Amino acid sequence: MSLKVYNSYTREKEQFSSITPGHVGMYVCGPTVSGESHLGHARPYITFDFVYRFLTHKGYKVRYVRNITDAGHFEEEGREAEDKVSKKALLEKLEPMELVQKYTNLFHWAMLQFNCVEPSIEPTATGHIVEQISMIQQIIAEGYGYEVNGSVYFDVKKYAATHDYGKLSGRIIDDLLETTRELDGQEEKRDKADFALWKSAAPEHIMRWKSPWGEGYPGWHIECSAMATKYLGAEFDIHGGGMDLQFPHHESEIAQSTICNHHTPAKYWIHNNMITVNGRKMGKSYNNQIKLTEMFTGTHPLLTQPFHPMTIRFFILQSHYRSPIDFSSEALQASEKALKRLWEAYDVLQKLELPEGQQAADTELDAKIIELVQQFEEFMDDDFSTAKVLANMFELAPIINSMRDKHVGPDAISSTTLNLLKNAFKTYLEDVFGLQSLSGAHDDKLDGVMQLLIEIRKGAKTKKDYATSDKIRNELASIGIAIKDEKDGNVSWSNL
């Protein structure tokens, strides 16, 4: 089984093979911690989390680098040269690094809620000013950077003469060079298409560092080039991020790294699509973001209820990472129910037992299960088709439930098939998809109390004292615990 990934750089689905056998280097553009993360931010981090998990499952040792952009870059190039982070800091009367810390903590907390694996290295832009400066110096030395009034720009026209600037984003270099935008500071650049490597800091700028060109701060794109190179080398396997970063961020990153390292940085570029609200991308400019804290608590006008982080994770897994997904409360509700149903089937499955060495009486069903299970890996190998794996799981759910309800005979499938099924569910649901139960961890004490209540209720039912049995069931329901009377007299319960 071999993995195929869609490479945005070549626009083709390619066979994946890592540069160093057995190892994968993956860089993902992390958050800008100048504000609270919103639902849109959840997508890349959940996407690359299952990418990371699947690669690990395939046996690769993955070094996953995801940066924290805490240096802030200007809002609008050239116009006011205002540092994003420091601008907000002034408004909130906070020390910039205090703000950075606050939102970094919040981001980490959200990642924990989503059960995202921590990256191997999480470098910060402010911690790598030295590396960025030396990279800029090298770009100047190579003849592709020039200094004007304490700022340094990348010479796109010169680069484009010998390199394919615009390949990743499908941009046409001549159009970029001709694009006219009347912005202050533009006259510093030799060409409109040039981008900043270093910006001279205005006096009111709080975040500033000394450099060979005077006090200033790094351009947006250089941090990723510097940190990716430092931790993953001149050429690494995967570079990921949101589609909206293709231009100018990733395009510029390629240019910088190519000049410094004499090699294109990443072998495979993977981009996730956007989350939209009413068909519009969630973003600052549209003023339509739903913050993650609002998602979890349900405190946003567009939400009808709070949504569990796992519901959001599942919602994202239900569609392909390269398709846009439109947010709606209804869609999330559907996901919540679906996840609950799937997880209950998974719980049922783990409790099923068959005698060792049992042969399948229903060979057709047995074969069907094996096929559905084997497709898990095939689908994931095909550019991470998480939605298809989930569809197969939902096809297996009724079979699992039927085994519990004895609609399917206990001798129908072989013990090896059952074990295969159990392992596959555990591996994919928990290890690869990183999903967890909506009801949280098991509590032995609660378990004991519930067993007691179930016993009492059973006694009442035997005496046909339905008033008591219904009271127990209803009262429990009102505090969020559901009791289910199953076929064979067993009683199960679940935390809603």
Add this chain to the structure above:
RNA sequence: GGUCCUGUGGCCGAGUGGCUAGGCAAAGCUCUGCAAAAGCUUCUACACCAGUUCGAAUCUGGUCGGGACCUCCA
């Protein structure tokens, strides 16, 4: 304006030219003290118009609609 993506049933969403996606919702049945859950069954599709093909949701062209990027952006 330029570049690119996209248009699937009540809703969300997979879709490799021919073979059921799946989920949610809805309806019926089975089970059940009642319920819930579960199981079985059913329903509503491929924006429009041409073309290629024995055959197209899937390929090509056009029309209309939606979106992304071109500026910070996940």
